[in-house]
Amino acid sequence: MGRVIAIVNQKGGVGKTTTTVNLAAYLAEAGKRVLVIDIDPQGNASSGFGFDTKILNQGLYEVLLEPQTTVQQVVKAHSDNLHLLPSTSDLAGAAIDLVGQHNREFRLRENLREVVDLYDFILIDNPPSLGLLTINGLVAANEILIPVQCEYYALEGLGQLLSTIDLIRDNLQPELKVLGAVLTMHDSRNKLSQAVFEEIYRHFPHKIFRSVIPRNVKLAEAPSFGKTIKDYDHGSPGARAYRRLSQEIIIS
Numbered sequence: 175m176g177r178v179i180a181i182v183n184q185k186g187g188v189g190k191t192t193t194t195v196n197l198a199a200y201l202a203e204a205g206k207r208v209l210v211i212d213i214d215p216q217g218n219a220s221s222g223f224g225f226d227t228k229i230l231n232q233g234l235y236e237v238l239l240e241p242q243t244t245v246q247q248v249v250k251a252h253s254d255n256l257h258l259l260p261s262t263s264d265l266a267g268a269a270i271d272l273v274g275q276h277n278r279e280f281r282l283r284e285n286l287r288e289v290v291d292l293y294d295f296i297l298i299d300n301p302p303s304l305g306l307l308t309i310n311g312l313v314a315a316n317e318i319l320i321p322v323q324c325e326y327y328a329l330e331g332l333g334q335l336l337s338t339i340d341l342i343r344d345n346l347q348p349e350l351k352v353l354g355a356v357l358t359m360h361d362s363r364n365k366l367s368q369a370v371f372e373e374i375y376r377h378f379p380h381k382i383f384r385s386v387i388p389r390n391v392k393l394a395e396a397p398s399f400g401k402t403i404k405d406y407d408h409g410s411p412g413a414r415a416y417r418r419l420s421q422e423i424i425i426s
């Protein structure tokens with residue numbers, strides 16, 4: 175059975191999608207079979223892999239809300255061993271449409287059952303909230319990876335995230351564990367970034383991956399070409415950092 179990892183932080187713009195897309199690319203490069211699930215209505219992971227969410231006629235919404243639609247019907251192939259379950263714009267309504275439904279927190283988990291054996295890694299890119307879509311992402315996962323941006327308010331909100339994870343473990347998914355945090359957008363020349371870095375090391379109660387992702391403009395440019403950093407500029411510092419992170423995650 176594959177490892178299912180949710181990439182979560184309710185704070186916006188901390189590098190969840192960048193981490194999901196590029197980690198997936200390097201796990202696939204290492205020969206792993208990878209599925210990325212875009213559970214964010216913004217669709218950034220889908221467009222980051224070069225898929226136009228406006229012209230897709232099926233996505234995660236149908237999987238979550240239409241009993242006849244299966245994951246395998248909707249999955250797109252980026253390459254042989256890197257697949258995507260895309261988001262479409264109607265996913266924004268899913269959180270509301272799910273509210274009255276039976277087993278609403280388990281919809282993603284139940285739907286993934288048919289594919290967990292087909293992949294080594296399933297990575298779930300979550301939206302910046304702790305709403306019902308993210309809860310579906312957490313309940314479907316066994317492990318949680320938390321991107322933390324090296325900035326002044328980095329730790330704010332992490333307490334709330336960790337207690338939400340505890341609640342989900344106690345009530346919905348007893349196997350859920352925190353894999354660790356990955357520090358993103360680190361700028362070694364910036365004193366504030368350095369101070370925040372040390373602060374996180376002192377206070378974060380779980381593992382922090384040794385691979386720290388630098389602030390690197392190539393990482394920000396790649397999605398506008400619909401490319402992962404591996405295909406856009408594999409020698410850039412950002413690419414090398416995500417490659418190292420993928421190796422750390424494979425052995426952790």
Ligand SMILES: Nc1ncnc2c1ncn2[C@@H]1O[C@H](COP(=O)(O)OP(=O)(O)OP(=O)(O)O)[C@@H](O)[C@H]1O
Nearest residue numbers: 186187188189190191192302359388389390393394
């Ligand atoms: N290491 C980095 N260096 C430079 N730019 C980065 C880096 N990581 C992410 N970015 C850029 O910062 C912005 C936010 O990153 P990203 O979209 O990955 O965050 P997110 O947590 O998924 O955001 P949201 O909460 O909106 O889903 C994007 O424009 C992205 O290209």
Ligand SMILES: [Mg+2]
Nearest residue numbers: 190191214218
């Ligand atoms: Mg995102």
